Amino acid sequence: MSTDRSRPDLDDTTVEGLGKLSEALETIEQARGQLYGFHQHSGKADLLLQDAVELLRKAGHTQLADDLDRDLVGRNVIADRWTFQIVEDYDATYWSVFRALDERARTELADGDRHVYEARMKQRERTKGHPHHEAGPVLEE
Template sequence: MGERIESDDLTDREREALHEVELGVENLHRAHGYLVSFHHSTGRAMDHLAVAEGLLREAGHEELADRLRDDHLPRGVLPPCDGEETRAGRWSYDVLEKFQETFLEDVVAFGDRVHDEMADGRRHVAERRQEAAWKERGRTE
């Protein structure tokens, strides 16, 4: 009569471990969203600065316009990493891409492996157990 709790075959520690891995991956996805927002905001800021360069030049402030053009617009948001040839550093898209292609991808793949090996690929086993318990309680009380 009652629904099968999908995580009955897991120990409490296994369920907790799965849950913590899921929370870690979910928070990395949230961090990814923040990086996308950072990238877009940085791009918009640079667009405004590019407009400012022209306006400074039109207003007769050539030195300021040149400084913006030469020192700030081509510059990355982070300094170059050790061993990098470029003086400009890393642009926001590069930070975003590297995060996506390395850390995020690796941890998501690890999370998939954990779920495959421990829970036959099932997700949110702790939440499903809680949902089933609350539904059962609601029917019996």
């Protein structure tokens, strides 16, 4: 890693390209978080559904409870998949590949430095010498 994370040795187009790649990865991370939220919400809904089935059965609505239990409790959310399988497939076939290629790009082009675009932005936008505008770790004053 360079001591100056704004990497003055790199051309602007490379830095901009790495910045867009980083932004894309951050968006993928958000999508993955939403997918995990979907997984957790679906699982919670299934547990609540089971409680509803039990209460409806207890209240004497046996046919409806049986239909809900048979047709909905534990049902695949898409063909052949529960939500944990969707998460696992996403991680294995897309997320992990995206992360690996992002790391490759950073390693090949910027010696592994992350957020070079943002480091340059910080250098441009901060007020040098002003409190709370310090360069911070491994950025040059």
